Each structure stands twice: as structure tokens, then as C-alpha cells.
Amino acid sequence: MKRALLFLPVIVAVAFGIFLYTGLGKDPQELESALIGKPVPAFELADLKYPDRTLTPDVFQGQVSLLNVWGTWCPACRDEHDDLIWLAEEKGIPVIGLNYKDNRNQALRWLQDLGDPYQITLFDPQGKLGFDLGVYGAPETYVIDKQGIVRYRHVGVVNPEVWEQKLGPVVRRYQQEGS
Amino acid sequence: MRHWLMMLLVMAVATGALAQSGNSPATAQDIYPLATEAERERFDRLLNELRCPKCQNQNIADSDAPIAEDMRDEVYRMVKDGADEQTVVASMVERFGEFVHYKPAFDARTALLWLLPAIVVLIGLLVIVVIVRRSGNGGEDDGAHLTEEQRRQADELLRRQ
Numbered sequence: 001m002k003r004a005l006l007f008l009p010v011i012v013a014v015a016f017g018i019f020l021y022t023g024l025g026k027d028p029q030e031l032e033s034a035l036i037g038k039p040v041p042a043f044e045l046a047d048l049k050y051p052d053r054t055l056t057p058d059v060f061q062g063q064v065s066l067l068n069v070w071g072t073w074c075p076a077c078r079d080e081h082d083d084l085i086w087l088a089e090e091k092g093i094p095v096i097g098l099n100y101k102d103n104r105n106q107a108l109r110w111l112q113d114l115g116d117p118y119q120i121t122l123f124d125p126q127g128k129l130g131f132d133l134g135v136y137g138a139p140e141t142y143v144i145d146k147q148g149i150v151r152y153r154h155v156g157v158v159n160p161e162v163w164e165q166k167l168g169p170v171v172r173r174y175q176q177e178g179s
Numbered sequence: 180m181r182h183w184l185m186m187l188l189v190m191a192v193a194t195g196a197l198a199q200s201g202n203s204p205a206t207a208q209d210i211y212p213l214a215t216e217a218e219r220e221r222f223d224r225l226l227n228e229l230r231c232p233k234c235q236n237q238n239i240a241d242s243d244a245p246i247a248e249d250m251r252d253e254v255y256r257m258v259k260d261g262a263d264e265q266t267v268v269a270s271m272v273e274r275f276g277e278f279v280h281y282k283p284a285f286d287a288r289t290a291l292l293w294l295l296p297a298i299v300v301l302i303g304l305l306v307i308v309v310i311v312r313r314s315g316n317g318g319e320d321d322g323a324h325l326t327e328e329q330r331r332q333a334d335e336l337l338r339r340q
Contacts, residue, residue, distance in 0.1 A: 031232060031275070031276055031278050033276065034272065034276035034277075035274075127245075127249060131246075131249050131253065132274060134232070134275040136232035136233045136244075136246040136275070137233055137246070
């Protein structure tokens with residue numbers, strides 16, 4: 001009994017080591033969204049392409065979509081752009097764009113030059129919706145279900161791997177749910 | 180004589196420069212003017228207590244990230260509208276999660292964080308109690324089992340020293 005007790009510090013140290021080791025690979029920048037399970041915050045924003053058209057959270061109703069936060073000032077957004085086009089065209093996923101703290105002309109030129117993966121693009125020059133969503137760095141991509149409820153948040157670039165492992169499964173789950 | 184003139188000149192230039200730099204630098208009060216002292220204090224406390232989600236380990240008073248600026252503006256707007264501290268913190272937690280607060284609420288996920296110091300102190304106290312008890316056990320009957328003869332011998336030895 002006493003002998004066994006002598007090993008206690010070793011056991012505690014090993015357990016603590018395992019606990020810390022599991023934390024090593026985690027990305028501290030990846031915060032879980034506070035909005036998961038909640039509806040997209042209320043907004044009234046202009047359409048990027050048609051400034052007279054006012055958009056509300058109704059744009060998310062009726063389909064499982066991706067909400068992609070981007071800006072022409074964001075180099076990583078350029079990286080993921082082709083993959084968003086791939087998602088929209090090859091996979092048929094509705095992608096809603098949120099043009100975040102950007103300039104309308106520059107944003108329009110960007111879509112003209114690089115192609116437009118977005119079904120609709122919300123124009124948010126002041127970053128109001130971005131702030132309410134808790135966006136702290138573009139690009140960010142959210143999965144929104146048919147009722148307009150936020151189901152997942154991905155911070156960083158979208159690419160085929162991220163789609164297969166993270167976004168895709170969530171989208172498929174919520175696509176099956178209501179149908 | 181020339182040295183004196185030179186020195187005077189240098190001093191004059193230096194004081195001039197000092198007077199110029201004496202213009203007070205921009206303070207929080209210039210950028211975010213608030214009416215009452217209470218509001219200013221609340222604003223200061225909030226800026227120091229809220230954490231920037233982008234540059235982690237900086238509060239939003241300290242951080243230069245665009246998101247920290249947005250948060251400062253929003254805190255300012257809310258404080259000016261008379262919101263109390265809990266309301267402001269709650270509205271930020273709603274957007275950015277518990278992470279944004281340097282003092283996260285006590286719940287199942289943060290229990291370990293809050294309780295660990297107390298647990299470690301308890302373990303330390305336990306270890307001390309055990310050690311003291313153990314060493315005490317050996318000492319209690321010291322000398323009790325000695326015969327009269329042995330006692331006398333011991334006294335003698337002690338006295339000799």
C-alpha cells in the first residue's frame with residue numbers, strides 16, 4: 001500500500017503531461033462562435049450589386065447556405081476565392097457573400113475579374129453585421145441552416161480539405177434535416 | 180564670454196523645444212469624450228477588462244487591431260447611452276463568446292479554471308498536515324520509555340557539554 005503511494009507523484013505528473021500534450025496541437029486563434037444555434041443577427045444591408053435593394057436575414061430562409069465574409073483588402077480571401085467558385089459551381093452550394101469593410105467599386109471589380117461565386121452579396125462597409133456576428137478577421141465562413149440559424153463557423157481559408165472535413169458534413173446534415 | 184553666449188543660446192533653444200513638446204498628448208477623453216467622471220471610469224474599466232479576439236492577450240484598450248477599435252467604439256456608444264457594465268460585457272459575450280472577457284463566468288467549462296488554485300492550496304495543506312503528523316508520531320514518546328538509570332545517564336551527558 002505504502003509502496004503504491006510512492007508512485008502517486010509519477011502518476012499525477014504523467015496525467016498532467018497527457019492533459020497538456022492534448023492542448024498542444026490546438027489553434028488558439030480558433031474560437032467557437034457564440035452564435036452557434038442562434039439566428040443570424042438582424043440586419044438591413046444593401047445589395048453589393050444593386051445598391052437600392054435592401055437585404056434582411058430572409059435571404060437565408062429556405063436553403064442551407066454558406067455565409068462567407070470577405071473583403072478586397074484581405075489576401076487570404078483571394079486564396080480561397082477559386083475554391084468558393086468550385087463550391088458554388090461544382091458542388092451547387094449556395095454561398096452568400098458578406099463584403100466586409102470594403103469599397104463598393106473595388107469589390108465589384110474583384111468579382112468581375114475573379115468570378116462571382118455568390119448568390120447574393122451583402123454590402124457592409126461599416127462592418128456592422130460583421131461585428132454582430134463576432135467576425136474578428138476575414139475570411140470567415142458560416143454554415144446557416146434553412147431557418148436562418150447559425151450552425152457552424154470556420155475561421156480562415158476554405159479549401160477542398162476544409163470542405164470535406166468541416167463544412168461539408170455540417171451542410172449535409174442540415175440539408176437532410178428538413179427535407 | 181563666448182562660451183557663456185553659446186550656453187545661453189543652447190538653453191534658449193532647449194526650453195523652446197520643451198515648451199513645444201509640452202502640448203498635452205491626445206488622451207482618451209479627446210477621442211471618446213464622456214460627460215461624467217463615473218462614465219469615464221466605467222469606460223476605462225471596460226476597455227481594460229475586455230479582451231481583443233484577434234490579438235489575444237491584449238485588452239481592447241491596448242490593441243490596435245481593427246476589431247478592437249470597433250469594440251472600443253461600441254463600448255463607447257453603449258456607455259454614453261447609459262448602459263451599465265454588465266450590459267456592455269453581456270453584449271460583447273453574445274457576439275464573441277466568453278473568451279472576450281478576462282473574468283469568464285463560472286460554469287461547467289470554466290469550473291476547473293476557477294477552482295484549480297483552491298484545489299492546489301488544499302493539496303498543499305493536506306501534504307503539510309500529513310508530514311507534520313508523521314514526524315510528530317516518532318517524537319511523542321521520546322524519552323518516555325527510558326528507565327530511571329538511563330535518564331540519569333542522559334542528564335549527565337548533557338551536563339558535561
